[in-house]
Amino acid sequence: MSTECFDIAVIGAGSGGLYFAAAAVQFGQRVVLFEKAEMGGECLNTGCVPSKALLAAAKQAQAMRDAARAGITSVEPHIDFAAVRAHVQGAIAAIAHHDSQQRFEDLGVTVVRAAARFIDGRTLEAGGRRFTARRTVIATGSHPAVPPIPGLGDVPYLTNETLFANETLPSHLLIIGGGPIGMEMAQAHRRLGARVTVIEAATPLAQDDPELAAAVLAQLAAEGVEIAASTAVTRVTRAGMGIALEAGGRSFTGSHLLVATGRKPNIEDLGLGAAGIAFTPKGITVDKGQRTTNRRVYAIGDVAGGRFTHEAGYQSGIVIRNALFGLPARAAAAIPHVTYTDPELAQIGLTEAEARAAHGDAIRVLRAPFSGNDRAIAEGHAGGLVKIVTTRRGRILGAGIVGPGAGDLLQPWILALERSLRIGSLATSVLPYPTRGEASRRAAIGYFADFASNRLVRHVIGLMSRIRP
Structure with a gap:
């Protein structure tokens, strides 16, 4: 040959x-x-x-x-x-x-x-x-990745590879797995008219900051998605024309089953x-x-x-x-990710918990809720939050945003981490008004809030005001 x-x-x-x-x-x-x-x-x-x-x-x-x-x-x-x-x-x-x-x-x-x-x-x-x-x-x-749950191989189930070929809107969609895929498809099918139950063995949206993830989970619950957290599925069986799951001492019955337990x-x-x-x-x-x-x-x-x-x-x-080209290129340490629910959830770098584990209490946590953003208020979507973690000296460690368009709003923070910019670079940027992006600038300005009450800073300002003509 x-x-x-x-x-x-x-x-x-x-x-x-x-x-x-x-x-x-x-x-x-x-x-x-x-x-x-x-x-x-x-x-x-x-x-x-x-x-x-x-x-x-x-x-x-x-x-x-x-x-x-x-x-x-x-x-x-x-x-x-x-x-x-x-x-x-x-x-x-x-x-x-x-x-x-x-x-x-x-x-x-x-x-x-x-x-x-x-x-x-x-x-x-x-x-x-x-x-x-x-x-x-x-x-x-x-x-x-299909988990070795007893009975799962004996029932028809969907994965992301077969879900979009499904021709019938489920009357009740059961989802095993509360990660991004599970939550996105839960909200999509619920909004299209299906009843939806998500069963997650551990913590839903565990890869994200819990404070930000809570806003997504609350919205899904408000829309009628049932979320059973810390509930492991122990058996799957047929139930007439549907499917039954045994999990956490409870029984869940639905018309369709989606397995979204990783890759x-x-x-x-x-x-x-x-x-x-x-x-x-x-x-x-x-x-x-x-x-x-x-x-x-x-x-x-x-x-x-x-x-x-x-x-x-x-x-x-x-x-x-x-x-x-034989150039010495290496992959970056921080890769951003977005969960495309409504509200979106976007993250890059360290979460607050990860930053505390790495740096102890030598960090600053900056928050800017969308309730203080004029564009968000005008559009009736003021439930979001920008959350930034820095060192005490202003080096950005991580950024997370929950709210409409969070994936797009994360982009300046991605650049800031890639270029090792300090928080002042975001605080002094000029942004068009009114945009939701102003929430990021407001969070950055929050780093300097304590300076207004700092005695040394106030003394220097007072001294400068006396010696300047």
Whole structure:
């Protein structure tokens, strides 16, 4: 069997793999891209895009129910679930061309629609063909982690990979897992008319600051989502045409079941051992430059322990600098994340609890509630909060925001952490009025609030006022 030779091989056509392949070929590299499933990967087909489209439809429905607070007659919307599904599929189709095989072949990438497997340290086999490359990037992503709950394998259940193909609005959706996916889909389906119960073995939204997460959980509860926290599911059984869960001494019965209990890296059948690539159940082992134990091979995204689409894209940039230009690039320590409920919940860096664990009491916690923000008041969404954690000397350690558009409002704090800016940089910025972004500036100004009562500061001001003409 002859071997086809390339400069770069990319395994996986999700967001990270596509980003890298497009960049490499435009820098003149001969690139082969392997994908055994759909181009665009999980994010486009069963993750970020369809979930946000479904949330958008649900938000429109909720706006009709909440119109009275702005002087408009509220109405209960009629939900055409088939039309909602068409909206979701339309969003996927509108983006799919950008990730399509045709586009990448037009760029000059050789696309092989087959699973790739290492047969030695630099040779891959796929679709009955053999390939070798100077550098290989593994970007195979992850798949839903299904817990070993007795009886779960005997009932029909949904994951994010099958949820958006569901053609019937559940009458009662049971969700195992209270993380971002579980909570987003709980709110979306509740707003579209389903009864929803979330069962979480530990703490819902545990990755976020509890003070901020509480606002999201309170909103979901107000909308009628039942949340059973610290409740482990011990058995799953059929219940007539539905499904029953035993959890925490209680029984929950619903029409549909969604399992949203995390992700597992796609490392099976890659032949990692043959290539000398170390891995664990959490993913492929990489250094700070995303290089594996085989110096010719890199790994990015979920398969290397990542969690987010934007993280995979960022890591692609790291590998481009390392693999193509030999530049000493390393991945950042702080990766932002957003839970796209309504209100949104956004976080970067350390939470208050994490900051106290690392720095003790040598921190400052700054808060700016949206109740003091004119734009939020004018729009009737004044329940948000900006929460910033700094050292006593003003170095920013973390930022969290809960409220409308929190993911967008987090962006200046992302830049501040990346550039090691101090809190004064945000406090002295000039922002347009009225915007919700002013809440961030108000939080930053809070760092200097104690200066007004500081005796030394007051003495200096008094002295300056006497000696200046």
